[in-house]
Amino acid sequence: MIQKSRLLEVVLDKNMKILIVDDFSTMRRIVKNLLRDLGFTNTQEADDGTTALPMLQNGDFDFLVTDWNMPGMTGLDLLKTIRQDERLKTLPVLMVTAEAKRDQIVAAAQAGVNGYVVKPFTAAVLKEKIDKIFERVEG
Amino acid sequence: MVDMNLESVDSDVGAEIRALAENMLKQLEQGELTKAVALVNDLNEIRDQTLYTEIGKLTRALHESIKNLEFSDPADAGSDIENTTDKLTYVLEMTDKSANRTMDLADTGDPLAKEISEQGVQLSERWKKFMNKDINSTEFRALSQDIEAYLLNSTTNANEIRQQFSEIVLAQDFQDLTGQVIHKVTDLIRDVESRLVRLVVMAGQVDQITGIRHDLATPSQTENSEGPDIAAEGPQINKADKAVVNNQDDVDDLLSSLGF
Structure with a gap:
């Protein structure tokens, strides 16, 4: 198990293109900094689903980290839209949100989220979830 | 704040109506039908007068309350x-x-x-x-x-x-x-709330005096959170709520129970 995760460290492409979606610039910055500390530097930002969607459709993103509660298009709607999109439906999505109701988490899972992190969160939790998502995706 | 005292209003008006009614009865017993009918008009007038006076008072009180909702001096820019x-x-x-x-x-x-x-x-x-x-x-x-x-x-x-x-x-x-x-801001919200409650009470008194009855339609059910269009709510303040997870471990448990 330990060996497997060590192997994954190598397998995880640090250059993968990540889109961070949150309406609060500080939260985007926090996520971006944490990802940078984890070695992921190829990140872009969007402030809600409406701006994120065309970016996702036109740019070859490997991973989406999105908030839920945003003006315009919410993270959940973005997730649902992505899962309907032939080209984007397999894109790994991590939801990082303050939404903490059981019903909401179930709804996100049903909509096809790959990971769910409740705010406030730590760098360790973020790393663990990202590892887990790609562990599942890769294999 | 204008205090309404409907009970005293009622008893004053009641006394006047009683006097008129007794007078009317007397006129009828004496066979003075014209005078009795004239007294019916007087009765009507009393009712109308009371109504107008009370509505006037309530309107002023309502107006005062609405003005108070603005709180500050109207001369101040912005409320x-x-x-x-x-x-x-x-x-x-x-x-x-x-x-x-x-x-x-x-x-x-x-x-x-x-x-x-x-x-x-x-x-x-x-x-x-x-x-x-x-x-x-x-x-x-x-x-x-x-x-x-x-x-x-x-x-x-x-x-x-x-x-x-x-x-x-x-x-x-x-x-x-x-x-x-x-x-x-919290203080202000509390203040607004108590003023609004007083407004509601006053509006209730207007209804009472004028005899208006509202067909109270059952309040439309707020969207059930279990519905398909689940909405974002922002941070949950009440962690004791059973519907809310307490930490990331709870989230993980829930998701693993769903096969994640």
Whole structure:
């Protein structure tokens, strides 16, 4: 198990293109900094689903980290839209949100989220979830 | 605030109506039908007068209450509600500024600490070689110079980092300032709520006097959270709520129960 995760460290492409979606610039910055500390530097930002969607459709993103509660298009709607999109439906999505109701988490899972992190969160939790998502995706 | 005392109004009017009714009965017993009919008109007039007076009072009271909802002197530019919006915008700006300032400082400090650490590792390796007598005199001279530079450099960096730490602490002053503002906003909301309640009570009295009955339609059911269109609610304040998860572990448990 330990060996497997060590192997994954190598397998995880640090250059993968990540889109961070949150309406609060500080939260985007926090996520971006944490990802940078984890070695992921190829990140872009969007402030809600409406701006994120065309970016996702036109740019070859490997991973989406999105908030839920945003003006315009919410993270959940973005997730649902992505899962309907032939080209984007397999894109790994991590939801990082303050939404903490059981019903909401179930709804996100049903909509096809790959990971769910409740705010406030730590760098360790973020790393663990990202590892887990790609562990599942890769294999 | 105008106090309405409907009971006393009722009893005054009641006494007047009783006097008229008794008079009317007397006229009827005496066979004075015309006079009795005239008294019916008087009765009507009393009813109308009472109604008009009370509605007048209530209207004034309502008007007063609505005016009070604006709180401040009309001469002041903008009401307290408007001020509140400004205050909340201020809170948003303050927290935003503070968060960014803190992150800026952490970003500036990080490379300084990294430099100390990396140079330290590198010098340790060379120092180990020296301890093992594994270096020549040229290498030793270079090592001495580098150690001297490192001592100087790490002191400078540490001092800068300390300065950044103290600025990070200072950047937390928003808590105090925004806290005060939020207290004011909370007070205002409480005040508005109690005024609104009084308005509702007064409106109820208008209904009572005029005899208006509302067909109270059952309030439309708010969207059930189990519905397909589940909405975002923002941070949950009440962690004791069973519908709310307490931490990331709860989220993980829930998701693993769903096969994640």
